[in-house]
Amino acid sequence: MSDFVLNDSDTEVDSDEDLQEAFAKGLLKPGLNEEIEKVQKKYVNNVADLKAKLKEFELKLPWVETLELVNSVAPMAPDIALQMQQTAQRRKNIKENTKGNVLYDPSQDPVLNEFKRENLIHRQAQAAVIEGIKRLKDLNIPTKRPDDYFAEMAKSDEHMQKVRKNLMAKQAAQARTEKVRQLREQKKIAHRVQVDVKLKQAADKRQMLEQLKRVRKGKSTDLDFLDDNKGKNNSKGNNTTVKVNKKRAMKDKKFGFGGKKKGSKLNTRDSTNQMEGFNSSAKKKPFNFKTKNFKPNNKKPSNKKNQRPGKSKRKGSRK
16 A cells, blocks of 8 residues: 655745745736725715706695794703703712812713703704794694594493503502501501600609609709699690580589588587578468378379279178
């Protein structure tokens, strides 16, 4: 078996140095990589031909069909100007604080420039709408849909009623949830206020007891805290309305109240010696209990006679 031997002439590859030397001597000829001459393009602004071509395909239509408007931008609103100024100041503070003492240029800020660009487009559209509506009104062209205009709906009335019911149910559920949340918050606030009041009362009581203890031990002689506490109680009592028990008031007016009750109606030396209103010459006729008209238990006399005879008489009549 004979070995296959490659020819050195076939496998020889030119190095970069050999190629450079051949290029310098002019031995390299153009092949696949052919050099092309660069031709500089000339731009011609032929205004006359452009205008002529424009007149060829220009459609002469009324303004209502095209609604073309060329106008300036509308004035900027004061709140938008203030917002833009605040945004610029905020961006300036951020840039200077993050990158050190660097001079901030608002015109080079992309965020602020984007905001200004959007505002400019909005103002341009606003001015166009204002002028366009004015022209349409001058031409007596309506700009609003009439009240009796009915458009064909993509959905049926039944479907829209279902959608409306679902929306109303969701709205009612949200309102109910919000009301429950508010009630829960109010309860929490009321409980917190009540706890704070009790803690304050306990602190005041503790402070008063400590001051009273100091007075008892002789470490202090100041009793002004008692007057302060009394004033607080009086002010608290003035704010609350006290209900008056009419029955209790009548009893107090009739029998009196307060003081000693036992033996209050017994005669004393002064009451015995007091003879005002006593008339010894007055003669009163004593009451006769044996009269016919006397009835016990304050019963009024009756002139009606009993028509029925007694039991004994009835028995005698039967015999």
